[in-house]
Amino acid sequence: MHSILGAVNKLIGGNKLSILIYHQVLEQFDPMRPYEVTADIFNWHMQLISKHFSPISLSEAADHIKNNTLPKRAICVTFDDGYLNNLTVAQPILAKYKIPATVYVATAFTEGADMWNDRVLDLFKDANLTSLIIENKSVLLGDWDNRNRLAEEQLMRLKYLSIEERLAGVQQLYDDNNLPDPTPRMMNAQQIKQLSETGVEIGGHTVNHPILKVLSKELQFEEINRCKAQLEGWTGKAVKHFAYPNGSYGKDLTDETVQLVKDAGYETAVVTDWGTSSYGDDLHRLKRFTPWDTSPLKFHARLLKSRL
Structure with a gap:
């Protein structure tokens, strides 16, 4: 069945970019986070992607979109927020299948406070x-x-x-x-740098993870720009990519927000509106897809459907 889906993908997959959204990759199932993938599920996600798609980095994808050179079945893997298990659980699996990734970090949560x-x-x-x-x-x-x-x-x-x-x-x-906070689950600055050194691209996700639309222009500017400066200071690298918190265009961000992100010097930005991106699309409103299926065939089929 995967071979049939792969053949269909070859017919419909040209010149479109799929971007997957993940948050955590858990060692074990969490009943309060049933939508988060476990390491076992993430492993076969990446195995399937490596076999049937063309994984590329977000920086490569941006260049391809600008030049109308996207490879067939192009796909990017992204993570939001900056969880420690992106480094400890997800990164070894990404490395196993040689899949590039981008992790968007909300910088306020690097000193022991959870989101x-x-x-x-x-x-x-x-x-x-x-x-x-x-x-x-x-x-x-x-x-x-x-x-x-x-x-x-x-x-x-x-x-x-x-x-x-x-x-x-x-x-x-x-x-x-009268309850204490649980053990923190976010990366600190040193761990963010460590992840960056493995080749994973680090992107901005604001400081405090607010809904940007409800903030004044001045506060949006602060959230967008301070995040970038902090991450560049920690990693020693340019931070070129941004993810809007919550990320639904019109509901969570406006054209003013998009312009502030462009002015801050981010080369791309992603929303959470479903779909694909291709030549001529706005690089600061790239669409993404959340892969929630726990069956390989359903996952493969839904990913193909999202590319139609």
């Missing part, structure tokens, strides 16, 4: 807890499906607040329940 959304998810992860105080009410947690539903409600409540209000809201949840 706000992970802190929320971890509140609901302790199987020994049967209830939590949420907005001054005691809420029963129940099974994993209910815990995920409750966590999603809190994520949506907090997501579009200002940076300060969002962080305060998360901290209030921890204070109300």
